[in-house]
Amino acid sequence: MDNSATLEQLKLAQKELQLQHEELEKCSQELRIAKKKLNNREKEKDESIKELNSNLEKMMYIICHKVRKSVANILGISVLLQTDTNLGTEDWKEMLSIIIKSAQSLNVATEELSKFIHFSKVDDDAIED
Template identity: 40%
Template sequence: MVKRINNKDSEIKNDLFVIANNEKINVAVKLILAIEKISFQNQEKQELTAKLIIAEKEIAHQNKEKDKRASELLIANKELAFQNLEKEKRATELIIANKKLITQNLEKEKRAAELILANKNLVFQNQEKEKRAAELIIANKELAFQNQEKEKRAAELIIANKNLEYQNQEKEKRAIELLNAISELNIAEEYQKEYIIGLEKLMFMTSHKLRQPVTNILGISFLLDQSSNSKEEIKDYLEYIKQSAITLDTYTTELTFFIHALKEKEKNCL
């Protein structure tokens, strides 16, 4: 009788020992899985940080290019203002030349009137005719010189107008290039922000949604390795694995669609 009691106690102790070892193994498995999950998340965090640093450097470079284009536009505006001042100066000179030419024409008409009077009095004033004729020759020479100066100034004005027109065209071209550069930079910045948000969402889906069913399958697989599992337990474990696999397939499909949408957005932005 005592021997049977001792055997029964021994069996109970063995059962308790097996149960304790199973619990200890389960805790160890969960601890290993948790450590692997933390390590994976840290690695994903480091990769995301490196991508963010690269994105910030690219944005800083684009901002420098934007500032450079703005400086070029300021220089072009200053040059155009100087050219406008030169144009106004030339216009003022032309106005003065025209006024002088009008005065000279009036003088010419006056001299012509004097010549007419001299011709009428030619019979009586031969000496005055010779004098006035000499004055007329000098006036004609001066008028010819003034006409040459007028033509020269007119040619200079035409060249100045052509130069100003060319410079205005260059200014408009530079302004359009600057606006296009600013527009492209804004589009690149918006795409960069959306791309970073997409990467963060992708990391979340990978580290949380996909990792959960994988962890469940690994844990259940470990439990299936135990020889003490009954048929009902094995059936339940297989059902759990099936559900986790279905969940994993669903999350994988979602991840595929998300990556495809991200690539399409990238094509549209580029």
């Protein structure tokens, strides 16, 4: 009778161990799935960062080009206005118009840059979350 009770306890313990083993296997599988999801999320985050950097480079190139062109226009015309004493009223008006257009272009370029920085910041915050 004593052996029978011990055998029964061993069988119960074996069943309990089997259930625990199955539970551990289930947890292990869930961990593998979670790891894959985390790896995928990291890859997505890396891709988003690369895309953001690429967009930043493109935007900086565009803004730089616009700014340089406008500044060159303003500087060139300023030198002409300062040095050429034979300019008539129409010449002054035309050059002033170019200066105004260049200043407006600078204003637009800085607004575009500001918006891009703002949207990049918003995207960057989303990437971190």
